[in-house]
Amino acid sequence: MFKNYVKIALRNLWKNRMFTGINLLGLSLGLASAGVLILFIQRGITFDTFHEDNDQIYFVQTEDKESRYNQTVYPILSQLVKTYPEVETGTHVQGWNNVWINYKGKDIQGGTKYVDTTFFDVFSFKLRYGNPDTALKRKQSIIIDKRIAASLFGDKNPIGETVTVNDTVNFSVSGVLEDVPANSSVQFEVLVPISNLEADKNFKENVDWYNTFATVYLKLKKGADVGNLEAKLPAFAKAHFSKDAGHRKIRVVPFKDFIHYENPAFKWMINGAIAIAVFILLIISINLLNLNTAIAFTRAKEVAVRKVTGSTLRQILTQFWTESGIVLTASLLLSMLFGIIYLVPQFNEFRKERMQLIVTWEQDYVTILTLVGIISLIAIIAGTYPALYLNKLDIRDTIKGKLSNKPQGRGWTKGGLIVVQFVISIGLVIGAVAIRKQVSFMREADLGFNRNNIVVVQADRQYKDEAAAMSQFKPILDNLIRNSKVKSLATSGVVPTKYWFNYNVYLPDGDANKEIRFRHVGTDSRYAETYGIKMVEGRDFSDELDKNGENHPVVINEAAMKAMGWKTAVGKRLRQKNNPEFYTVIGVMKDFHYQELKEKIEPLLHWYDGPAALNSYLSIQFQDISQAKPLLADLENDMMKIPGKKPFSFFYLSDELSRQYNHLDGIWKMINFVTILSIVIALAGIFGLITLAANQRTKEVGIRKVLGSSVIGIAVLLSRDFVILASISIVIAIPLAYSFSVNYLQSFEYHISLEWYVFALVGLLSLVLTVITVGFQSIRAALTDPVKSLRSE
Incomplete structure (x- = not known):
C-alpha cells in the first residue's frame, strides 16, 4: 500500500512541478540556514557545559563600585579552600606569557595557561596521551596540544620527551591534549604548572590582596549551598583584603555564566540567532502551507472520488503526508549539502578568531535529530490542513465542480500568513540596513587621532x-x-x-x-x-x-x-x-x-x-x-x-x-543572507499563488475579455489582493522595525539614527517587488486568448 502512496505522490509532484520546485528551493535554502543557526545556538547554549560535575564548577568574581569582572586576587584560592568546607577544590587558570618550546632546534609558541595540579580535578578536558591525575604533579612537566605535538614530534607519542622552555629550563612532556572544544571559555594550547610562574620575580610583585588579575575556578561539594557561602564572603574580604580594597565584594558565580560576563553581547547573539532561525522556519512553513492549501483546490475531485470508492480520512491524510514528506526529505538532503559545503565555511569566516562550527555526528546528533523532528512536524502540518479541508467538502458538489468554499486569495488564514512573511522580510531588510550604516559610521568616524599613513x-x-x-x-x-x-x-x-x-x-x-x-x-x-x-x-x-x-x-x-x-x-x-x-x-x-x-x-x-x-x-x-x-x-x-x-x-x-569591526560585518553578512533568502522565498510563494489564482479563474478572465475588459484591468483584478496584503505588511512592519533598530543602535555608545526615508524606501521597494512579481503573472494570464480560456476545464 505504501508503494502506491509513493507512486501517486511522485506523479502529483511532477504534475505540479512548478510548485514542487518553488517548495524545494525555499525549503532547501531555509532549512540549510536554520540548521547552521541551530548548530550555533546549540554551541552557545551549551557553552562551558561539557565538563563532568559542571553544576559544581564556579568562578570567583570581583565587584566594586563601578563594575563587576571575572578576575580576583591571586591568593584567594588557597584561602577559600582552607577556610570553607563547601569548597572541594579549585584551580587558577592564569595567563601571563606564551612560552616558547624548543625541541632539537625547532621553536614553537603556543597559547599558554599556568594552572594548579588540581586543574583536571575541576575540568574535564581530554588527553590523547598522558594521565590527567599525574600530568601536572611535577614542576617541570608540560602538556601540549595535538598541533604542537605533531609539529615537534610527528606522529609518535611524545610522553617523556624533554623540551626546552623559553631557552632556559628543561621540561618533560607529560600530556598531549585533544582539541579544546570551541564552546569553551578556557582556551589554551599549552599547560604549565603554576609553581613555575610563582617563581617569577615580576609575577610575585603583583601577588597580593589588592591586585585583581587572577582567574580562579572552584569546584564546590555536591549539594553545597552557594548562597550560604556567599553570605560568609563579606567577612572573609574584610579579614584578608588589603585596606585599599575593603569596598570590594566577592561573588561566586556558576561557571556556565562566565562567557556572558566576559562577553555581554554573546547572549544577544544567541537570542538573535534564535529569533532569525524561528523567522526562517516560519517563512518556509508559511510558504509550504500556503502553496499546499492553494493547490488543494485542483485535487478536490480526486479526493471526492477517493471517498466514493471507500477511502478513509486516515488514508487521505497518509497520501498528503507522503507527498509533503518526499518534498521535505529531498529538501533536507539538499540543505545538508548546501549547509556543510557552503554555509558552515561562510559562517566560520564571518566569525574569524571566535567560536567556529565543526560538524560531527558525535557532537551534533541531537541538533540533527532536532532538525529532522522540526521537518517532520512541518510535513505533518503542511499535509494535514489541505487534506482536512478537502475532506469536509460535499462529495456531490465537488464532483459537479460546485465549490463554494474554494481556497481563494481572500481567505483570511492565507492572507494572514502572507502578511507575517512580509513583516519578517521587511524587518530583516531594515535590520540589515541599520547594521551596515552603523558599521560604516564607525569605520569612517573621526576618532580623535590620525589613522592615515x-x-x-x-x-x-x-x-x-x-x-x-x-x-x-x-x-x-x-x-x-x-x-x-x-x-x-x-x-x-x-x-x-x-x-x-x-x-x-x-x-x-x-x-x-x-x-x-x-x-x-x-x-x-x-x-x-x-x-x-x-x-x-x-x-x-x-x-x-x-x-x-x-x-x-x-x-x-x-x-x-x-x-x-x-x-x-x-x-x-x-x-x-x-x-x-x-x-x-x-x-x-x-x-x-x-x-x-x-x-x-x-x-x-x-x-x-x-x-x-x-x-x-x-x-x-x-x-x-x-x-x-x-x-x-x-x-x-x-x-x-x-x-x-x-x-x-x-x-x-x-x-x-x-x-576591529569585522565581527559586525559577519553579523551583517549573515542577516543579509537571511534577508535575501526570506525575500526570495516570500516572492516565490506569492508567484506560485498568483499563478494558481490565475489558473483557477481562467474562464472568468476569458469572459471578462470577451465583454471588453482591458489587459490592465484584468491584471489589477488578479493582483489586487496581494498588493493590499503587501501594503498591510508595510504598515505593520515599519513601526516594529523602527523600535528594534532604535533599541539595537542604542547598545552602541556612539551610533547613528536611521532617517525616515530609509523606512519609506524599504516599504516602497517591497511593494514594487510584489507588484512586479504578481503583475508579471497577472498580465500573462490577461493576455491569454479568450477562446482557449473559455474552452479550458
Whole structure:
C-alpha cells in the first residue's frame, strides 16, 4: 500500500512541478540556514557545559563600585579552600606569557595557561596521551596540544620527551591534549604548572590582596549551598583584603555564566540567532502551507472520488503526508549539502578568531535529530490542513465542480500568513540596513587621532638576548628618525585598538574619598605626535625633560580630568589607591577613541616608558604611505639580523581599525543572507499563488475579455489582493522595525539614527517587488486568448 502512496505522490509532484520546485528551493535554502543557526545556538547554549560535575564548577568574581569582572586576587584560592568546607577544590587558570618550546632546534609558541595540579580535578578536558591525575604533579612537566605535538614530534607519542622552555629550563612532556572544544571559555594550547610562574620575580610583585588579575575556578561539594557561602564572603574580604580594597565584594558565580560576563553581547547573539532561525522556519512553513492549501483546490475531485470508492480520512491524510514528506526529505538532503559545503565555511569566516562550527555526528546528533523532528512536524502540518479541508467538502458538489468554499486569495488564514512573511522580510531588510550604516559610521568616524599613513611594526620579536637586542635596535630607530620618508615614530606597549584591559583606582591629592577607575598604559615621548593626538593643555612627554622620572610625570585625557572634577589638570597630583607615591600631570590629551566606538571613552592615563625601547609596537608615520613598502623591506632586513623567535610582521593602522569591526560585518553578512533568502522565498510563494489564482479563474478572465475588459484591468483584478496584503505588511512592519533598530543602535555608545526615508524606501521597494512579481503573472494570464480560456476545464 505504501508503494502506491509513493507512486501517486511522485506523479502529483511532477504534475505540479512548478510548485514542487518553488517548495524545494525555499525549503532547501531555509532549512540549510536554520540548521547552521541551530548548530550555533546549540554551541552557545551549551557553552562551558561539557565538563563532568559542571553544576559544581564556579568562578570567583570581583565587584566594586563601578563594575563587576571575572578576575580576583591571586591568593584567594588557597584561602577559600582552607577556610570553607563547601569548597572541594579549585584551580587558577592564569595567563601571563606564551612560552616558547624548543625541541632539537625547532621553536614553537603556543597559547599558554599556568594552572594548579588540581586543574583536571575541576575540568574535564581530554588527553590523547598522558594521565590527567599525574600530568601536572611535577614542576617541570608540560602538556601540549595535538598541533604542537605533531609539529615537534610527528606522529609518535611524545610522553617523556624533554623540551626546552623559553631557552632556559628543561621540561618533560607529560600530556598531549585533544582539541579544546570551541564552546569553551578556557582556551589554551599549552599547560604549565603554576609553581613555575610563582617563581617569577615580576609575577610575585603583583601577588597580593589588592591586585585583581587572577582567574580562579572552584569546584564546590555536591549539594553545597552557594548562597550560604556567599553570605560568609563579606567577612572573609574584610579579614584578608588589603585596606585599599575593603569596598570590594566577592561573588561566586556558576561557571556556565562566565562567557556572558566576559562577553555581554554573546547572549544577544544567541537570542538573535534564535529569533532569525524561528523567522526562517516560519517563512518556509508559511510558504509550504500556503502553496499546499492553494493547490488543494485542483485535487478536490480526486479526493471526492477517493471517498466514493471507500477511502478513509486516515488514508487521505497518509497520501498528503507522503507527498509533503518526499518534498521535505529531498529538501533536507539538499540543505545538508548546501549547509556543510557552503554555509558552515561562510559562517566560520564571518566569525574569524571566535567560536567556529565543526560538524560531527558525535557532537551534533541531537541538533540533527532536532532538525529532522522540526521537518517532520512541518510535513505533518503542511499535509494535514489541505487534506482536512478537502475532506469536509460535499462529495456531490465537488464532483459537479460546485465549490463554494474554494481556497481563494481572500481567505483570511492565507492572507494572514502572507502578511507575517512580509513583516519578517521587511524587518530583516531594515535590520540589515541599520547594521551596515552603523558599521560604516564607525569605520569612517573621526576618532580623535590620525589613522592615515601609519604602519605599526611588531617590535618585540621575542629576542633571545634583550640587552643585546636593545643595543642593536637603537641605531635602527635613529636611522628611521633621520629618514626623510618618516614623519614621526614612537614605541609603546599599546596602540589604538590594542589597549590593555589594565585598570587601577586613582585618587587626587587632597581628596582621599574621590576614587576614579583609570585605564593606564605606558608610552614614549613621540606617541601623541605620531598619532596626531592633540593636547588640550600642557605638554606630552619629553626625553630631555622627563628622562630622570622626577615627580613621576603622567598625561591624562579629558575624560579623566572631568572625572576628577578638575577644570585644569596640569600640575595636579594623583596616586594609585594601593601606592603612596604621587604622579604629576604634565598634560591633558583631547579625548580619542582608543577602542571600538561601541564603548565610551574611559578615563585614561599614560605613564612615561622612557626613551624609545623594545616595546611591543613601533609606530611609524610616513610622509606618504606609498613610500612604506621599500622602507619596511629594509627595516625587516635590519631587524631580522637581531636573533629572535618571531617573524617580522606589521599592519597598516587604517586596516586594523577597519578590521576591529569585522565581527559586525559577519553579523551583517549573515542577516543579509537571511534577508535575501526570506525575500526570495516570500516572492516565490506569492508567484506560485498568483499563478494558481490565475489558473483557477481562467474562464472568468476569458469572459471578462470577451465583454471588453482591458489587459490592465484584468491584471489589477488578479493582483489586487496581494498588493493590499503587501501594503498591510508595510504598515505593520515599519513601526516594529523602527523600535528594534532604535533599541539595537542604542547598545552602541556612539551610533547613528536611521532617517525616515530609509523606512519609506524599504516599504516602497517591497511593494514594487510584489507588484512586479504578481503583475508579471497577472498580465500573462490577461493576455491569454479568450477562446482557449473559455474552452479550458
